[in-house]
Amino acid sequence: MNLNKQTKASSWQYLLIGIFIFYMLLPIVSTYVFSVATRWDRTILPEGYTVSYYIQAFKASYFISSLRNSFILSIATVLVGLVLIVPTVYWVHVRIPYTKPLLDVLMILPFGIPTVVLALALVQVYNFAPLARSPVLLIGAVVIYSMPFMYRPVSNAIQAIDVVTLTEAGQSLGANTFQLLRRVIIPNILTGIWSGSLLVFATVFAEFTLTKLIVGARFKTFPMLLVEYTRINGNTAAAFSVISFTIAWLASLLILWVGSKGQVPYQKAIGAR
């Protein structure tokens, strides 16, 4: 790929890449160290190490419930997203390919809507019980917001297989659409489904804006607890941040691992924050 086949990287490359890696890793590494440091404002390296902030964090009053809420929200969003998007993408590819541009537009639309604007619009329209400021409304909002992350990998996976031939083969054996999806299509696009699901899971797990603005304190998620603690207790907040970073790392590693197992190249959708 390279123009001039270099055998060694030149010094400007080392400098630039060095600064880049430093800038990318410094905040994360510092947070990890800070979460186990007794005192770290007088010396270059911490004066001592402790796990007491983690014990404090685990004992914090909303710790378990906020983790549980975040898991509920993320998993519910993944499931609703899968049920909505996988059959739709399949259907559009096989039956009505001429509507694909419309689907593409619908999928890029959430990028053009700032999350606060989506929150305002939903809160204004659904201001009646039982939807008003409810977790159900939140799931609806988060599904919209995370849709592009599910769509890209699933759509790429469907494009990579000969979906029309598979469908015709299944139909000639007497399978209906539901059987086709379950027995033929889904097993063939599992890589895309897993990549999309993990990406949505990681995105929603870190979601703060929609949760805070649509439901507020009644449904406290992990990022909300973290923001709360940045103002109360920095050390506990560091422990929360580390947990949050670690979940994000794990999800990213899983996405890479899943991507390397399938033949479908892992392609990430880019989200507007």
Added chain:
Amino acid sequence: MTSIKSRKRNITDLFGVVPFLLFCLAFEIIPIILLIRGSLIDKATKAFTLKHYLSLGTPLYINSFWNSIKLSGLTALIGCILGTLIAYAIYRWPSIKVQHALVTLSDVTTNFAGAPLAFAFIVILGMNGVITQILLRYFHIQLYPKLSIYSFSGLVLAYVYFQVPLMILLVIPAFEGLKKEWFESAQSLGASNFQYWWRIGLPLLMPSIIAGLTLLFANAFGAFATAYTLVESQLSLVTLQIGFMIAGEVRHDPGIGMAMSVVSLILMGLSIGLYQLSTRRAKWLVRSSS
């Protein structure tokens, strides 16, 4: 059994996408349309009005838009330049393995936005932050109050953190689209390395760079969580103002919030539209010149 390909367009086939369309209508399209309508209607008299938009002329809102545009524009520009340079360094790196590792790093870090990222910056650059203290003790450089992580300059540092890797991811494919033959023919005609990049490489990359710039702008303009955690109400940004209105932390006519939202939607729409145009141009350039 007729083949799917030979089948005519069948109206009933359209029903397959109804659940998905209904969901989008219910949770996205209709609320946004009603938001636009609400911004143009006087709540008391139900008559058409432009007064919400006229209220945006007050210093608080002008300031919010100016700050948001300044922050998004500046971090998009910094992210764009640094991202392109680093992408070039990655692209010219001799080891494919290192290239992959660096792209993966960008992939992971561009998603580290929001509250955890904001807090990580407080850890290193807060009032008692690690870097702040090291600079003070060993280099006698006093950051505060000149540079504060809780202010505009701090937001720039935090936003650049997720803008640079995003730019790398956007522009790396464009570098890889440059054909070796183009460089070789330029070289055989006596062009220097600089001449190749100035006359051929950069113009071919330009649409992708502009596409990156517009997407980075939209990315920063819509951001909320990072700014909320860092500056809260010390700096007014469009997204923060809208957020405060929803949370009921400031009492304002919701119409003003809707008008702000509509103006933001227009700005975002323009940048996403430009992004789409530039990517199309980028694809066309690569296709037509090969």
